[in-house]
Amino acid sequence: MKRNDNAALRLTAYRETGETEKIGYPLILSAMLITGMLLVFIPAFESIHSSPWVFALAGALLCLAMIRLFQGRFGDTGLIGSVVLGAVFAAAFFGKVKSGSLMLTNDFLGFLSTKTGHIYLAFETGEASDVYWVLGVMLFILCAFIAKASLASSSVFLLLPLALLAAGTAAGFFSVNAGTVILASALVLMALRRLQLRADPACPEGSLWIHTAAAALCAVIIISGFFLAGLRTDGMISSVKRAYHEYVYDEDTNSMPEGYLSDLPAWEPSNAPALAVTADEWSKLYLRGFTGEVYTGTSWESLDTEVLAEYSDMFYWLHDGGFFAQSSIASAMEATGNDGPVKMEIENISACEKYAYMPCSAVVNTLMDPTLIGDSVTEGKRYEVLEYYPGSIPEWYALQHLVSARQSSEETKGYLLSEQQYRDFVYEKYLQITPTAVATLKKYLDSDEKSRSLTDIRKIILKVLDEKLTYDENASVPSGKTDFLTCLFEQENKGYSVSYATAAVLMLRYYGVPSRYVEGYYLSGEDASALSSGQRVILDEYHAHAWAEYYLDGVGWIPFEVTPGYVDESEFELGEAGSEGNVAYSHNELVYAPAIQPQPLEEVSGPRMSFKITRPFVYVLLALAASAFVTLCAIRRRRLRKALEKIGSSDNRSAVAMLYGYALLLLQKASITDEEDEAAKSLNREAMFSDHEMSDISREEMEDYVERVKEMCRQKWNFLRRFYYRFVNCLYL
Amino acid sequence: MRKKILAAWAKTAGILVVIGITAVLSKSPVIALTALCIPLLALVSAIINIFISKKIILSFVCPPTASKSSACLVTLNADNGAKLPAGKLMCTVIVQNSLTGEVREVFLEAPVNPLSRSTASFMLQSEHCGFMVARVKKAYITDWPGLFLKRIESDARGEMSILPDTFVPVINITVPPVTPFDDDSYSPDKKGYDLSEVFQLREYTEQDSLRQVHWKLSGKLDKLIVRDGSLPVAKSILVFWDRNARSVTPAEADAMAEVFCSVCQVLSDMGVRYTLGYSTPEGCVMEEVDDTEDLLGIIPSMFKDGCGSDGPSGVQLYTERYGRALYGKVICLCASIPPGLEEFASGNLTLITLDGEASPDDSVICITPENYAEELTTMEL
Structure with a gap:
């Protein structure tokens, strides 16, 4: 055989699998x-x-x-x-x-x-x-x-x-x-x-x-x-949120739906005391609680926080300047030199604890959270002491005239500067209405482009409501997921304050009047007139009420009562043109002074008020990390216990082999390489390769060996390593 | 190695071009900075390699022996004593068969990790027996992107023997018809196996046979004394390999090695004690072979010393040192008939050669690399 000398010596680079x-x-x-x-x-x-x-x-x-x-x-x-x-x-x-x-x-x-x-x-x-x-x-x-x-x-x-x-x-x-x-x-x-x-x-x-x-x-x-x-989880999430709200804030006696219109049940008030109010001077009271700004068709919701966040700068400066929309009426009163407010105390007995129930003309500057964007939410407290300006709707209309007349004064100018900013915000955000509701309203309201005065609008709304709805406290509106207004006007045609207020707000918005839906407690003028100064009155669930509010330029949010039995005819008539002794008001033709362009909101040079990162968020993150870590350790520990249990329940031969493997693992972790026991090695070999059963003595010897190895490892490791291998890595118990 | 470096440069250039285009299009200084980082990284790594290169130790791990035509794994270990990694170790390993003179090179590469050992391996397969020596011809470490090289000096060496595939010739040793009783022709300077003639007395060592114990003297001196037998010249055999006759091809060297080992193996298997000798470029090496173990121990060193063709022949070197070969039988293996053969041995000589013509009385046997097993099926000594 002839050999090829050129290929007689061959060298080939060798690469182990897995090296790459x-x-x-x-x-x-x-x-x-x-x-x-x-x-x-x-x-x-x-x-x-x-x-x-x-x-x-x-x-x-x-x-x-x-x-x-x-x-x-x-x-x-x-x-x-x-x-x-x-x-x-x-x-x-x-x-x-x-x-x-x-x-x-x-x-x-x-x-x-x-x-x-x-x-x-x-x-x-x-x-x-x-x-x-x-x-x-x-x-x-x-x-x-x-x-x-x-x-x-x-x-x-x-x-x-x-x-x-x-x-x-x-x-x-x-x-x-x-x-x-x-x-x-x-x-x-x-x-x-x-x-x-x-x-x-x-x-x-x-x-x-x-x-x-x-x-x-x-x-x-x-x-x-x-x-x-x-x-598919949106509905589930809102249900969970609602259930949580009811569990935390509500009592069983609360009778108002808090904006939740889907399948509106009948009104079931009770004598359970909700609020206890004490005032130095009494007048008709609308105590605002829940405020609904966005109509979804099945509920009234607050404005989305992402939408509100765009106005964070504006509200910062408004609040910094002392303007809060909840007390704009009070601010207007102060700006126009009215007499000082009177004291009121409100105790929440069983009303929803999430909201503070305050009158329309309350002075809330010191009670509102200045960091809150928007002024429709007031966080509730068990007991509130505040001041408020007793007044009525006609007086607030008169206030509007007064503001207009005194707008050249410094105080009024300052007030109007802030109010105008807020007014622009209101006109942007409080005219929202769903297409379904518009389609429904078009059937009952004129859809021409003619501008109307507020008085005319109010008349139209009351007329429509009178024609379409019948007041019935026992009426429910099983609207389900359909539009509430459509169901109300076209199917049920009866309801109580919630239905009337919802319809009124939507009709106001239809005509371009910024408005919102409010729930709270109502004290009639008649009841108020019977109260003396300093008297404590209990408002129960029969006083729970829902009403509409619209924004009166230069003044603030004014209640618009449309529910039969609650409408004050005297207030309604007040404001008609030519009424003697009252402010003549035919339509909203009040002209303000040429708009004073407000100074652009600029950041002041220099630090704003000191502020710290919210600690709860940091704590939550730390807690998350800690819990994840603890869970991991627990899983590992359980795994170790299961493995040891398996060894314990195995036959002698398997147990000897597994115990030896465990001992080798411990030795490897402790980097002890030259302490392998010959006897243990021999036992393991016997267990692995022989065909006879191992004795209990052999098993005990192997267990002793494992204990000795554990002891060796413990001696070799420092405290940190012992802690790590025992509680974190869970290598041994 | 050059190709690898060029490829690394090409890759890096490609990456830089892509990043550069991205930086220009996006007008982002950060991307431009990233493009600068790569050559900077290479430069820093190259500087670090200057220090790392002094701490890298190379060593070979290979089996001591292997069979012909079977592949065996040879590993080059690179121990990095530095705390920083280098890019890659690239080295050229040269393997030489000392017996046949064959030389081959192989290119290896391995990562260089900090404070750890990296390995690169290659498979070695030889059709010829011999003594393989692996050395590092060139070794470099690269920077992290693989652009710059730093040389590593290393004298790492790996050795292994490729054992010959022996065949089994039938050797018939003819004993002379008359052996004088008083034939006292023993070798004066070599001990042997004939206990009837004492070569020397010495103290007992572990490997000595009990038959060698001189009981009388041991009793007198109160310690075990053994006697070494002498080597009767008439019954002694010398197997000599003259490797200096002429230069040989690898196949011829392999064939001669196989023949030599096969003859020696058979003699050992027959229980014959003999003297094994071979020539090296410097002189002759003579070893006494009592059994197969002795033979196996001699083979690697025999292969290690290569064949030489310059200078005097092996037989001439022998006769210069030892004089005439005083052995009963002499088997001489050579590539061609060497000069000085007459002075080396005659009458008791069996010559196995690659050149020349065979003699009818089998005192000269001619073989070739292709047919040596057939030619040596039976040998008459």
């Missing part, structure tokens, strides 16, 4: 994790103007460098070193990092405003580029955690950032976008990888791409599922 994926998997994982996180995180902050892909690219490169750095024995300290380095950098450039952090905080506070409806003052910050300093530090530290998590295929290191992202996404701060899908894919991939490593540590390279594709598919399915589920 030793870095391939961590690279892919870390790239997906950092890209997903940044694509979710960056767009939520308005201060960051750069594209999130830039940061994702930088993050991926940083992760690659850190993966190389953390491979090998250096990994244990690399993570801590990275965090320390990031902290040192932040300390070295503290000013810029702080400024950047405050910018991000301001963005978050803006989001909080849209959710809570409160005003959160922004922090003072430096240059716009400072945000990149804090981003750099955060990115560096985040990449360290991601690199470590990718190498270990363990999401433990990502608990905190994932918890923050999850909480932010659930709260609506972070939007669901491509980053969410990528992040979800990465987590699924990590889980798959972990499962596979457990099953077969020497897994083939080809599975990397299969796993990645599977992970992406799972993520898309999960996210799609959430979207589909989300579309």
Whole structure:
């Protein structure tokens, strides 16, 4: 056989299977994790103007460098070193990092405003580029955690950032976008990888791409599922919210629906005392509670916090200047030099605890929350002492004339400056009406473009209500999910104050009069006149009432009573042109002075009032992270107990083999490599390869060996490691 | 290696171009900064490599022996004592068969992780027996993007023997018809197996046979004394491999090695004690072979010393040192008939050669790399 000398000596580079994926998997994982996180995180902050892909690219490169750095024995300290380095950098450039952090905080506070409806003052910050300093530090530290998590295929290191992202996404701060899908894919991939490593540590390279594709598919399915589920959860969420409200705030005796019109039941008042009122001077009282600003067809809701958030600056300056719409009548009174208010005390006995029940002309400047955007909500207290201006609707019409006449005075000017801003807001937001309601009203109201005076409008409304509705306290309106007004006018044609007030508000809005729906308690003029100064009167559920309010320019919100039995004919007639002794009012032709352009609302130079980040939110986040950590430890502990139980219930042969494996695991974790007991090794060999049963003595010997190994490990580990392996890693009990 | 570096440069340039275009289009200084980071990273890493390169130790791990034509794994370990990683280790390993002179190179690469060992392996398969020596010809570490190289000096060396596939010739040793009783032709300087003639007396060591114990002397001296037998010249065999006759091809060297080992193996299997000798470029190596174990221990060093063609032949070197070969039988293996053969041995010589013509009395046996097993089926000594 002739041999080919040229090929006689052959050398071939050898590559072990899985060598590529030793870095391939961590690279892919870390790239997906950092890209997903940044694509979710960056767009939520308005201060960051750069594209999130830039940061994702930088993050991926940083992760690659850190993966190389953390491979090998250096990994244990690399993570801590990275965090320390990031902290040192932040300390070295503290000013810029702080400024950047405050910018991000301001963005978050803006989001909080849209959710809570409160005003959160922004922090003072430096240059716009400072945000990149804090981003750099955060990115560096985040990449360290991601690199470590990718190498270990363990999401433990990502608990905190994932918890923050999850909480932010659930709260609506972070939007669901491509980053969410990528992040979800990465987590699924990590889980798959972990499962596979457990099953077969020497897994083939080809599975990397299969796993990645599977992970992406799972993520898309999960996210799609959430979207589909989300579309169906709106009704469920509102039901849950309502149930929670009833449980926390309401009593069983509360008879008003608080804006919830769907399937409106009959009115079932009771003698249960709701409020106890004491006043130095009495007049007809409308004690406002719930205020409905947005008509949905099945309910009256408050204005959306995201909508209100656009007016946070305006309301800040209004409140800072002492103007609150709830007490605009009182403010007008003060501006026009009326006599001082009188004292009133209101005690909430069994009325809904969420609202404060205050008269229309109350002085609430010191009672309202200045950080609340909008002035329709007053948070309830058990006991309230306030001041108010006794008055009636005709007197408030007269007040309007007075304001107009005295608008050149400094006080009135100042008042009108604020009132005008609020008025513009009212005309923007309090004319909302649904198309279904418009279609219904068109059948009964004129739809021409003719402008009408307020008096005419009121007359039309009362006429229509008189024709279409019959007052019946026992009437229910089973509207279900259909439009309440349509059901009321076209099917039921009867109702009580809730129905009348809803119809009146919608008709006012139909004619362009800003109006709102109010529930509360009513004390008639007749009842009031019988009361003496300082007398305490109990209002029960029979005094519960719903009414409409419209905005009287220059004055504020005025009740518009349309419910039969409650309409004060004398008030209605007052204001007709030519009535003697009363203000002549035919239609709203009052002309104000040429509009004084208000000064643009500018931020004052210098700090606003001091403000701190809301602590509860930080506590919630910490609690979330802590609970996730505790849950993980509990799961691990349970897993350990189950494993030990399994050993305990196994036969001697299996138990000996499993115990030996457990002992080896402990030795490995403690890096004790030369303490293998020959006797134990021999027992294990016998258990694994012999064909006879093991004795109880052998089992006990192996158990003793395990205990000795545990003791060795405990002696080798310091306190922190013992704590970690026992309570966090749950390696032994 | 050059291709790898060029590929790394091309990749980096491609990435920089993409990032640069993105930076121009988006007018983002951050993206432009990212583009600068990559070459900066390479530069920093290259500087770090200057320090890392001094802390990298290379070593080979290979099996001591392997069979012909079977692949075996040879591993190059790179122990990084530095706390920072380098990009990659790239090295060229050169493997030389000392016996046949064959040389091959293989390119290896491995990651270099901090404070840890990285490995790169290659499969070695040889059709020829011999002594394989693996050395690092060139070794470099790269920076993280793989753009710049830093040389590593290393004298790592791995050795392994590729054992020959021995065949089994039938060797018939003819004993002379008359052996004088008083034939006292023993080798004066070599001990042997004939206890009737004492070569030397010495103290007992563990491996000595009880038959060698001199009980009388032991009793007198109160310690165990053993005697070494002498080597009767008439019954001694020398198997000598003259490797200096001429230069040989790898196949010829492999064939001669197989023949030599096969003959020695058969003699050992027959229980014959013999002297094994072979020439090296510097001189001759002579070893006493009592059994197969001795033979197996000699083979690696025999293969390690390569064949030489310059200078005097092996037999000339032998005769210069030892004089005439005083053995009962001499088997000489050579590529061609060496000069000085007459002075080396005659009458008791069996020559196995690649060149020349066979003699009818089998004192000269001609073989070729293709037919040596057939030619040596039976040998008459």
